[in-house]
Amino acid sequence: MIDTIINKDQELLIFLNNLGSEQWDGFWLTITNQFSWTPLFVFILYLIFKEFGWKKGIFTVLFLVVLIAFSDQFTNFIKNATERIRPCNSEDLKGYLRTFSYRARGYSFWSGHASLSTSVTVFLILILKNSYKKIFFLVLFPLFFGYSRMYLGVHFPIDVFSGYVSGLVFGLLFYKLYRLLEYRVFTKL
Secondary structure (H helix, E strand, C coil), X not given: CHHHHHHHHHHHHHHHHCCCCHXXXXXXXXXXXXXXXXXXXXXXXXXXXXXXXXXXXXXXXXXXXXXXXXHHHHHHHHHHHHCCECHHHCCCCCCXXXXXXXXXXXXXXXXXXXXXXXXXXXXXXXXXXXXXXXXXXXXXXXXXXXXXXXXXXXXXXXXXXHXXXXXXXXXXXXXXXXXXXXXXXXXXX
């Protein structure tokens, strides 16, 4: 059963990876780079401070920093526990995947890009949805980010999907914790 799932996962990756073409490579290399998203991050910071003011805005940003650190460290724990080789570093798959100058190190399962971007997106949507109806478009961020990882052959589809699921769980849990702490901190002021 597990072997069948792993084989299907590899087949799907090969299919998705080979949909790419040289004319799109630069685009997906840009998408996978976290720094390319800086304008979006700055815009989100603007929305947070506009919505909550300075005190609650700083509280929210600090909470986001804790969420990011937790998601990142938990992902590293899972990667080191599973030690799944990245597809681009697998001798069995090298002949089937398109090659790029971009080389990822470390392990593959689960995608930190997918987990982190999803956890932050879920959290932000939940705290801003009542004020900014179009905040739901933010869901495109983890979708593009996650696909870029398969396009480049650095993650299997299961890695990305598992990252999405973990990010959803982390985002929801941190939202609940945020609301609890927010109530305790700001009702006493």
